[in-house]
Amino acid sequence: MTVTYVIDGSGVTGLDSFWDAIGEAVNGPGGYFGRSLDAFADCLGGGFGTPEDGSFVIEWRDHAHSARALGHEETAHRLERLLPRVHPSNRERVGRELAEARAGRGPTLFDQLVGIITDRAGPGSLRLM
Numbered sequence: 001m002t003v004t005y006v007i008d009g010s011g012v013t014g015l016d017s018f019w020d021a022i023g024e025a026v027n028g029p030g031g032y033f034g035r036s037l038d039a040f041a042d043c044l045g046g047g048f049g050t051p052e053d054g055s056f057v058i059e060w061r062d063h064a065h066s067a068r069a070l071g072h073e074e075t076a077h078r079l080e081r082l083l084p085r086v087h088p089s090n091r092e093r094v095g096r097e098l099a100e101a102r103a104g105r106g107p108t109l110f111d112q113l114v115g116i117i118t119d120r121a122g123p124g125s126l127r128l129m
Contacts (some may be wrong), residue, residue, distance in 0.1 A: 003056040008061055018113065044121050063129060
């Protein structure tokens with residue numbers, strides 16, 4: 001049986017509220033489902049609330065609102081916080097990504113989250129509504 005997890009995208013105002021929304025969708029009120037892109041990808045692998053066999057679908061309602069909230073501005077904000085903490089060998093790359101996000105170019109956090117879901121949970125695992 002396939003389990004459906006519903007994200008209410010109208011409540012997503014940034015990355016922190018996305019973590020809250022996905023945590024509650026999968027694990028109920030106050031639920032945790034990762035608070036970084038890497039942790040989110042790991043959680044999608046199963047055993048952190050999703051079925052081990054991977055038979056689940058994420059239904060992202062009002063995804064257009066989320067896409068705006070997780071756009072270039074929020075992407076730049078995340079990269080600004082990340083830049084001082086990255087390994088020196090990654091600073092140049094993160095700096096380029098930050099410059100692109102500030103200029104309104106390149107993948108957004110929304111794009112990255114959608115990519116993680118489809119890569120880790122498989123085709124057909126995401127319904128954007």
